[in-house]
Amino acid sequence: MRRKPPLDEAEIDALLAPLQGLRAVLIAVSGGPDSTALLAMAAKWAQRAKAPPNIAAATVDHGLRAESAGEAEAVGALCRQLGVPHRILVWNGPKPQARLQELAREARYRLLAQCAREIGAEAIVTAHHLDDQAETALFRLLRGSGVGGLKAMAENSDLGGLALLRPLLGVGKRDLVAYCEANGLDYARDASNHDPRFARTRLRPLVDRLAEEGLDAASLARLARRARQVEDALIRQTEAGEARLHLTTEGNCDAQTLFQEPIEIVQRLLTAAIARVGGKDASRIGLEKIEAMTQALARAVAEGAPFSRNVAGARVRLARGVLKVEIEPPRRAS
Template sequence: MAGIDLAARFLAGLPPDLPSSLGLAVSGGSDSMAMLYLAQQLKIPLRVITVDHGLRAEAAQEAAFVAQVCAQMGVPHDILKWQGWDGQGNLQAAAREARYGLIATWAQAHGIAAVALGHTMDDQAETFLMRLARGSGVDGLSAMRADFSASGQRWLRPMLALRRSELRDHLSGQNIDWIEDPSNDDTRFDRVRMRQALQVLGDLGIDAATFADTSQRLRMARTALQGAAIDLALRSCTECAGSVSVDLEKLQSAAPETQLRLTAAALAYVSGAAYRPRFEALRATLKDVVAGETRSLCGCLLMLRKGQMVILREFNAVRETRCPVGQLWDGRWQLAGPDAPDAYIAALGELGLQACPDWRDTGLHRTVLLATPAVWQDARLIAAPLAGLPNGWQAKLTKERSSLIQYLESH
């Protein structure tokens, strides 16, 4: 009976417009393995992806375990390997970002419209505590989204109303194995310490369900605040070639929270970043720019020009950014055009701008154009669609960043 209830709650966590096929991100842990078995009831084609981070000797064996299970179930399975960590910064954050990027590229290559993730109510509570410790506001403490877009891909979290313990009970009852990741007990990681803190708080009646309820209420507040930012954007913002101009007078007439929210969203929209800037850095930057100073934040330049606060991509932030033709550049640009063997996409830069005789006819400031995407072959410019040298090529922003309003509505 419990298994039937769990299955029904899993289905309730999925959107009504479920696509005709679904990708599943499965690591081999209890949460994602439960998702794999529960998803079988959907009666739609499934395809599973496992990311081998290569950070532990057992990682390859764990990926092979998932592959074996999927083979027995008759579900297609792929393994992606990540070797991108340079030993700097937050390991788990770097691995998470890499995982999203790799999975998004995989899903798009296989025509998978949505990928399901195995996050549970416990993950939501742990994230709440981690962000609370960092001083996050309404956005950071809001509930995880069950349906969202990132890296040009749709993501689903169908198990946010389910507890990890009941998923494990379900697997045990079905004699289904899973993998225990030893890093889950490594107190060097913030999430592990928060998991342990939750056990202590539970004795005080503050459990994962409490945090989930609070997060949902904060998400309601966030939605209202986001609505105010969207209204301000509609009245005050114009966009061109991926940059944003905000009418300074209208910006300053809004509540301080709305000013900061809109500026943060514009920075994330222009930079292609997955996360918005830290609050203190954002507040200090906005204050300086309003006072007439030019500032850099999140790989963007902010400046005043003719009564407008202009936010544009900083060339130095994308100077070394390149990718093969057909892939997403700088987290937001897609270029398409004629066949060009060995061509790649990189920023236009000074050298490229010099090869665009008609760039002034575009009406775009040269500072904007320097950081726009261009098609290169070796060191030779093939095309610069935004700088008046299309040569059969087109540049467009991803759907989720097709406009600042679209970005605000989807984030």
């Protein structure tokens, strides 16, 4: 009996259907098996698809490993074979000692977005897959994330006006490696994926252990999908609450009316108002701070007591039943 090839044309066509209708896309290719598979699949798909987008690829050389420049050149060689334009994007300057992976990720997306705009691409396409989704959900669960964090990665999100597409979130890494091997595609093996300094590296043995107990990558990805559904509902309910209260837009509202909303909606409205007034990214305001403040504020409202607390550059103040979110006043010199 003939063995079914990994990821046949029909499956690939379904995976890459979200690219149909776009004028141009930029594929992020590190040279590892995941992005190498995506690059090859997209190049071959574009040859048989009706009105496919123009496809280009880019490799970010973070300059963190001696091998990175050679890996980027190897991607360029593969792109020439596939007829795909390719650019190497270099993260220049001194590298941080702390939060290295986080800052490298920010630099990577910044460089990719700049490149996409230069070539007129409407979307950046990455090779994040099922195992990445599972790791992200578990990583955030272990760090006490709320529902918004447990949703993990979206198949389609916004990156500064560009679409960020992840068409392989339902595909396991094993299948992508098998695709590379079945099609004779060489790929890089990043030693940093085994570096215990990085949290995700330390997390992977736990992922394997949980899989043995039945909580495998597919189960964690299913948790992320369900969390996304809940998050979407909460976003709509928060928008409806804001339409009634105008806390974010006007910076004040009746406190009793606010606390008629579910506590999750209260926290989200307060976070949005604080972020707007304080000029902060709402996702950077710690959930624990918001939860503690909301609990204290709820007690003050119930008791008819005054309340004032500074959070993320804003002051949340309760007086005579009116809640105000204002710019935090300057601290007095000691």
